Amino acid sequence: MNQTIMSDHYKWNNLRIGGGGYATGLIIHPKEEDLIYVRTDVGGLYRLHKDEERWIQLMDSFGLSQRNFYGIDSVALDAQNSDVIYVAAGKYSKEEVMQYFETDIDENPCDVLRSRDRGITWERTNLNKDFRGNLVVRWNGECIAVDPSNSDYVVCGTRSDGLYIMEQATRNDNWRQLTGVPDGIKGYGIRSVIFDPNSVVNGRCQRFFVGICGEGVYETLDGGETFKVIPNTPLMPNRMSMNSEGALFISAGYCGAKTTDVTRGVYRYDLGITKNITPDPVYEEYTGISVDPTNPNRVVCSVRFNGFWNPIFITLNGGDSWELVTNQSIANADVPWFPSCYFSAATSSVLINPHNPSQVYFTDWYAIWRTDDISQKPRHWKSYTQGYESMVSFTMICPPIGASIITGIADNDGMRHTNLQESPLKKHGGPEMQETTGIDYCESNPNFMARVGSWEWGKTGGGGYSSDNGVSWKAFKNWPFGANGKLAMNPVNENNFVVLPIQDTPKVTFDAGVTWQESVGAPKGSVEKFWSNNHCIASDRVENNVYYIYHRGEVYRSTDGGINWIKVSELPLETFSNMKAMPNNKGHVWVNLNHYGLYTSCDFGDTFTKLNNVNQAYLFAFGKGLTEDIPAVYVYGRVDGVEGIFRSDDKGTTWIRINDDANRVGNDPNCMEGDRQVYGRVYIGTNGRGYYYGEKEN
Structure with missing residues (x-):
């Protein structure tokens, strides 16, 4: 190893938030109790640690070049070998x-x-x-299956x-x-494949x-050599489940691809006859379907729409009649910041536990939920998010006093974190935006901070400020600029900050958002789009009124204070900076x-x-140093030919690698x-695995 790169013993963890991302499917091994996996659209695959009721992430060894593998389009388990798992991995197609x-x-x-x-x-x-774990019909499944009688x-x-x-899979x-x-x-x-375990011939x-x-x-009776379409089955099948008979x-059903009325509902195919057994009233789309392996007539199904409290039904007679479950349900979230509406939201799957048929799971936009007795009235559901960290990050700040970290998150606004292993009590609020995309604090008064964000993924913008280190927020008096992007704050004058809206020029306030001014001389469009990871504006952390922008090589x-801008230098043109x-x-x-x-x-x-010595700087950051005037510098990238996460205590002259191949944060x-506030600690936000933090073990 190059002498520039030494090593330091670090431990890596997730910042505890709890849930927040789409769990698109859940699967239980048919022969081993409590061997349960959950897949996500952008957050990888988890396995349940039953004794601790905690989810273990299984994809953290994948690096940056393999980041598409964190989108799991489907999961299959080997009934003959409980150690074997298959996943259809890919957030997006190759073209995408x-x-x-x-x-x-x-x-x-x-x-x-x-x-x-x-x-x-x-x-x-x-x-x-191609797989597309983060795109349309990702809530369907499972598209991969292992023959339950033959692992090959x-x-x-x-x-x-x-x-x-x-x-010859083995x-x-x-x-x-x-x-x-x-x-x-x-x-x-x-989107779905299922074997009939009662059809074994020649092994x-x-x-x-x-x-x-x-x-x-479609159905095959000869192991896949020939197929026939089953008459009267729905044109948009989402999931399938087979009973013991x-x-x-x-x-x-899928409202984005409607053809005829036969494309939605719940159906039973038995003895060559397809029967519509859809619960009343009929919804546009049904996703979850699960049959009790001990009772061929006991079935649970779920509705999916882009909202909350999606209906779940149960039948005890094979679908001749249904009972609505969710109207007699009590939701008990295991994290305090969940609003009461965060229950059965865009429900993707429902599953009767084959080892304990009273127990039913479902997965949705935010969590994995379970009731231990589906027959009980009311049904008590609990979310299980310990270890399940699937937030999509936009930004964060680490002020020198107060909270350790304040996050800006897609879909869930952001939160203030004072204990890294406890879920925050609430989202930001005041205003509560769908996402916070830009945030900064005043260096001379870190209790004062401002943030901007949007609703509906950038359609409308907003923002606010806090004078108590992010404990509470007040909306800007005025914000006339629509959807917005990034923000930087004056290190001396807390009332002066600059916002870079999406596809626009900088906007400036000197009274904490009461009035705004247009800038002169700055480029337009430094923040190109809503899903932009470029943090291209910064304020000097000492000098009053000084701001910087990197824009396409300039x-x-x-x-x-952000009103007048001049071009001062040129750098290489890079889209990610x-x-x-x-x-x-x-x-x-x-x-970077x-x-x-x-x-x-x-x-x-x-x-x-x-x-x-820095060959690649994908991300970088400053943190508390060994002395006040020399901060620690962190780089995610490649130093002297070695890929990893690094720390420098001498402004980049020498570097120490602080991660290993099991913690690639990819x-x-x-x-x-x-x-x-803590020397040696660094945070990294991701597109679906929440926020990681690494710190020295000693």
Whole structure:
């Protein structure tokens, strides 16, 4: 190892928030009690640690180039070997990956992955077909299945490329396409596969079903060599479940792809007859469907719409009649910040525990929920979010006093964190925005801070300020600029801050948001879009009225509080960048430019010097140093040819690697800050795994 890079013993954890991201499916091993997995759209795969009632993340060994694998489109378990798991991994298709990520991505960003040790390690099977774990019908499933009688046979449906079978799965990875079924609607594809365990001939199941979006349900009786469409099955099947007598139950419907009325509802296929058994009233879409393995007539199903308290139904007679469950339910969240409406929200799956049929799980936008007695009235449901951290971060600050970290989050606004292992009591509020996209504090008075954000993913904007270190917030008196992006605050004058709205020029206030002024000379569009990870504006952390902007290879500076701007220097053009000023150092401003490295200035941005030992600076941050005038510097990237997360205590002359290959923090990291109160602690926000923090073990 290069002498520049030493090592330091660090421990890595998630900042405890609890839930907050879409759990799109849950699966329980049929033979081993309490072996339960939950998949997410952008947050990887979890396994339940039953004794601690805590979820364990299984994808943290994937690095930046493999970040697309954190979108799990489907999960399959091997009934004959409880150690084996398969996942259809890919947030987005290959084409979409190139559009969204632009750089630092694997050549084949989607694949079926296999683990032989319950998710501790993974290997590719090289199917290399598109999956879309964060896009339409991600709540359907499961599109991959292992023959319950023979571990050698694995069947997988794809989003656009048809159906495949692996016929020697325990020995090698030989995928073969099964040509007897259509591909389905492009991008939706084949979303569910289920075997009939009662159809074993010559050591393998001969009968299985395939749910194809836009085409209905297909059946094979010869192990996949030939198929036939089942008459009168719904054209948009979502999920399937089979009872012990061989009857197939189907949930169906998607309001974004309506064709005819037959595309929605709940159906039973038995003895060659398809029957509509939809509960009344009929909703646009039914997703979850689960049959009690001990009672062929006991079935639970769920409705899905983009809202809260989605209905869940139960039948005891095979669907001839249904009882609404959710109207007699009590929701008990295990985190204090959950509003009362956060229950059965866009419900994706429902599952009767095969080892304890009184117990029922469901997954939704925010959590995993369970009732221990579905027959009890009222039903008591509890969320289980311990270890389940799936927030999408936008930003954060680490003030030198008060809260350790204050977060800005997609879909859930953001929170103030005083204990890293306890969930906050509430979201920001005042105003409570859907997301906080920009936040800063006044260096000379860190109790004063301001934030901006939006509702409906950037359609309308808003913001507010706090004078008590983020405990409470007040909305700006005026905010006329629509959806907005990033914010920087004067280090001396707490009433002066600058906002960079999306696709606009900087807006300036000198009275904490009562009035606003247009800027002059600054570029337009430094924040290009809502889902932008570029933090391209910074205030000097010492000098009054000085602000900086990095814009497409050019550095701009204002010395009058953000009104007038001039171009002062040029740097390489990079689409992914962050600009930050160094605490306690007047005129020191740094910019990370991904593969171009890390650039530093000590003359207010007039000139910059590249740190030659930093080959890649994907993210960087300042934190509390060993002395007041030399802060710790953190880099996520590559130093002297070594990939990792690093700390420097001498302004970048030497670096210490502070992570290992088991803690790569690879899920599209998008923001980074050093703790200003605790030396050696650093935070990294991600696109679906919440916020990580690393700190020295000693």
